[in-house]
Amino acid sequence: MSQVPPFVESGMTNPFFHVFESLTSRERTILQLAAQDHTCKEIAARMGITKGTVEKHRKNVLKKAGVKGKKGLQRLLRQFELHFR
Template sequence: MQCGSSRPRLIPYELLTAREREVLQLVAEGRTSAEIASQLFISPRTVEGHRANVMRKLGLQNHTEIVKYALKRGILPLDE
């Protein structure tokens, strides 16, 4: 008999909202909160909230880890 839930396990990236994925990509590209806010028509504070959610959901601690994660997942191409 198996223990546990019958629901499939999601990988952390799948837990991100579409907006969080956008912010993840733009942060990994090196954009500032102000630049991201302007591009997405949201406030810089909202960008920071999305960034914090991304970091929490993915278990990331800093900007460098965001970039490394994006490279590993193919979100940020190596050749740019």
């Protein structure tokens, strides 16, 4: 069920492509909702899971991407939002 992002079709490269490919479906959903400016609490309520579970998935995504902090997360979210609409 992997979606091919536009930058792949156009031959462009993206430093986070390997990250996007390695995400679980839950991690992708959480990243997508975070890119839409939902808080961990809102994501948890929407998905029927705990806030702690959302935070754990988010930490796993950051680890896979090799980024830290809010700036790293924001950069990752921008790339995700651009290429997985």
